[in-house]
Ligand SMILES: [Fe+2]
């Protein structure tokens with residue numbers, strides 16, 4: 001009997017250590033390559049509010065996080081730690097997309113499992129780079145807010161797709177190119193190259209978000225564009241941050257109409273590094 005995808009998703013999400021989560025993701029990648037999963041749904045998902053985060057890093061308000069000045073080693077480490085935390089949370093977000101929303105077509109589960117595998121790869125690249133500086137993930141506090149949208153949208157796949165890949169991950173497309181430019185300017189090619197890999201993959205994550213958001217809207221007979229803005233209004237109260245990377249967002253499925261409307265709503269908020 002093939003392994004059940006929801007069981008392995010649960011074993012990842014509700015494990016308390018970083019290692020156990022990475023191991024579950026690696027095991028899933030192996031099974032996916034070798035024989036594939038069953039998506040028989042015979043138990044209800046546990047609540048999103050009980051998904052486990054490891055004891056370290058401590059999760060704090062972003063104003064208590066260290067400064068990320070790329071011209072000092074301490075700042076480089078703080079920067080790498082912050083990005084590693086985003087990728088760590090992204091592993092959880094991708095697995096939660098797989099786990100929580102039952103009854104979707106098989107290709108939906110393949111897509112988000114592939115995303116979880118790529119997020120674990122991104123995390124491992126950044127963790128390796130932290131170790132080059134004799135640092136590790138968990139030794140500094142990290143941003144508390146990144147899981148909040150997952151909890152807010154746990155009851156609604158359409159809202160999750162709008163708010164996580166098409167707002168949070170899409171924001172990565174906007175801010176990562178300037179981070180790469182800053183890393184190039186200070187001569188940190190190793191980190192710049194990792195961010196280039198991440199940026200390439202993240203276009204694909206947002207594109208999957210677009211594809212499945214449109215699918216759910218079509219199933220429900222609602223207009224995807226109107227629905228997207230009504231969800232952004234409802235969950236973010238319109239607090240959209242720009243400027244936008246229109247080229248990469250277009251590649252990830254944003255329409256010109258969406259981009260124009262986002263521009264009109266946005267407040268300018270550049271990447272938080274120096
Ligand atoms: Fe990622």
Ligand SMILES: [Fe+2]
Pocket residue numbers: 090115119169201202205
């Ligand atoms: Fe991603």
